[in-house]
Amino acid sequence: MAPATERRDPTRRQDGGVEIPPPQPGAAGARLCEAMLDGAAQAALAEAVRAIVADAPLYRPTMPKTGKPFSVRMTNCGPLGWVADKAGGYRYQATHPATGRPWPAMPPAVLDVWFAATGRDYPPEACLINWYEPGAKMGMHRDEDEAAQDAPVVSISLGDDARFRLGGPTRGGKTASVILRSGDVLVLDGPSRRCFHGVDRIYPGTSTLLGAAGRINLTLRRVTPFETGADAPSSG
């Protein structure tokens, strides 16, 4: 497997997907690549997620100010993981908050999705894994804990359908909603990268992939800006 620091050929085919009509000015650039993963690829990725969770258990994050628990449970894979708790706030770190161990490696299939969906030649550094049980949701928020704000955010859906909502660069105003199904890949690129978004609800029982009601979402992000040569493998 290629290390997570290696560049890839930017001329490889990119799955462009279809742009979500921007609900407000400043919300362009969100693309949905429907069924980018076929059934076999979804099953293989679900299995890879199980192996990650066995090593890096799901935990329930809490909101920085209030300590209120999230309705999703989380873990990560890759060099960095996004974590949240009352004491430390929102942040990236290289180790699991409960076990203290480094996050497991990103599965090669996840890196493949990033490169194919973004057309970028640099890899993501973090893969946040959200587990939505029936009733779980994600309030409207922006992904703003990354210095690499120009790098796209890629999200892969597995399991039950979800209703995803895209807003604009400031809180409030018109939103667009789109159903994310198992195997779909959503890319927030361009201005939409800095826009509010969330998950209203999931639809239990709409997928048999996971053998139980619920949804897995993998969110891939670049955290630190990629500098040419800075973290490239030293091959002479």
Ligand code: SIN
């Ligand atoms: C998120 O934006 O944090 C999650 C998106 C999703 O679950 O689809």
Ligand code: FE2
């Ligand atoms: Fe997000």
